Amino acid sequence: MGAELRGALRRELPAAVALRRELHTTPHVSGQEGPTLDRVLDALPGGTVETVAGTGAIVRIGGPGPAVAVRGELDALPIIERTGVPWASVNGAMHACGHDVHLAAVIALTRALAACDGGAPLVVVLQPREETFPSGALDVVLSGALERHHVRAMIGAHVQPVLKEGVVACTPGPVNASSDEFRVTVRGAEGHAAYPHLTRDPVYAMAQVIVAAQQLVSRAADPMAPTVVTFGTVNAGTTPNAVPGEAVARGTLRTLSAGWRERLHARFTQVIEDTAKACGCVAEVEILPGEPILTNDPALAVRAGERLREQGWTVNEELRSCGADDFARYVDVAPSLMMFVGVNTKAGLHSPEFLPDDASVGAVAESLLAGYLAAAPDTAGMTSTGASSRNR
Structure with a gap:
């Protein structure tokens, strides 16, 4: 079955590469993915279609x-492309995170499976809003569609320029951190x-807050629990010759430790409030919970890694x-597996110059195939009534 599917997959790649370029030319940002969805649905080999998560x-x-x-992600980023x-x-948007590659690879795999007899049923999740919050994946989960379709395993693959071309990371356990957004407002006078002595400077206080927050990484977090505190925006004042009354900063808290995540929020809030108070100001901290830790199913990761090696790929498990x-x-x-696929590109993810070459479509498609074959044995011998949905 594996050899037959791989042959069918290779026959689909030229059309998938052409589709990738088409999708790349006409990207649509989160919440506006309708035209991308329509084009991808047109490329699929039939099947039942159920609308989910809006777009x-x-x-x-x-x-x-x-x-x-x-899973294939539909959305692009609001980045002006500079690939040439x-x-x-x-159009002012760009597939700067490889979603065009992922979608084309999903199409190639789906068409290959449809051309071959046998194998477990495939559910294609065409997901909107991966790049924004609230999450498109959360809406898919809350819809109950995966349960209705009796999904027993979820497979994903993402291009990753930190890996060399020809390498696929298939790591058991935690592979991506939780990410929570924060907003810090420091108020002074x-x-x-x-006459700084007649003011209470929130800009100075914010500077101290930013520095103090980093001790959470160096002194509060377990050195074996990766933690990142990032202040991404800082805004204050309207003129250079006045002390403003307020400074506002936004950023993210990230960790690979589920047990530390909640305590990190509490310690972050305490450090911010106490530091601002020491500067004569008052701080207000808002934390918006975001994505949880992404944990790969160990058994799926091992089996997919074996399949990838059989297909000639170098497997990175770290x-x-x-x-x-x-x-x-x-x-x-469901047991889930996210693989990371090495690609040939000089620029990193979310860069206006990010552009994996055409071979990346085949690399992602073969990774998804390995994941599908690794997961398919888990569906053997099970029975279900299936789910009803509209036909396209």
Whole structure:
């Protein structure tokens, strides 16, 4: 079955590469993915279609019974592209995180499976809003669609430029961090820049807050629990010769330790409030819970790694990062596996110059195939009534 599927997959790759370039030329940002969804649905080989998460869809290929699901992200980023290729986007959005590659790979795999007999049913999750919060994956989970389609495993693959081309990371256990956004507001007393003693300077206090928060990483967190505190924006004042009354900062808290995550929030709030108070100011801290830790199912990771080696790929079992992905939401529904696929590109993720080459479509597709084959044995012998949905 594996050899037959791989041959069928290779035959689908030229069309998938062309589709990737088409999707790359006309990207759509989170919440506006409708045209991308329509184009991807047109490329699929039939199946039942169920609308989900507003601008997303669930597509089932195959008969009733337990299924394996694969995820493709529909959204692009609000980034102006600077790749210079003839098929670059010119609409102010860009597939700067490889979602065009992922979608094309999902299409290639789906068409290959449809061309071959046998195998577990496939559920294609065409997910919106991966790049924003609230999460598109969370909406998919809350819809109950995965349970209705009796999904027994969820498979994903993401391009990763920190890996060399030809390498696929298939790591058991935690692979991506939780990520929670925060907003810090420091309030003081405004006044003339020449008379700082008559003010309570929130800018100075915010500077101390930013520095003090880093001790959470160096002194409060277990050195074996990766933790990142990032202040991404700082805003205060409207003129250089006045002390403003307020400073506002936003950023993220990330960790690979579920036990430390809640305590990190509490310690962060305490450090911020106490530091601002020591500067004569008052701080207000808001924390917006984001994505949980993404944890790969160990058994799936091992079996997929074996399949990848059989297919000629070099397997990395150690890659973990404090990046975040809402794919983590699927872990609560079914055993899940996110693989990271090395690609040939000089620029990093979310860069206006990020552009994996065409071979990345095949690399991601073969990784998804390995994940599908690794998960398919878990569906053997199970029975189900299936789920009803509309036909496209």
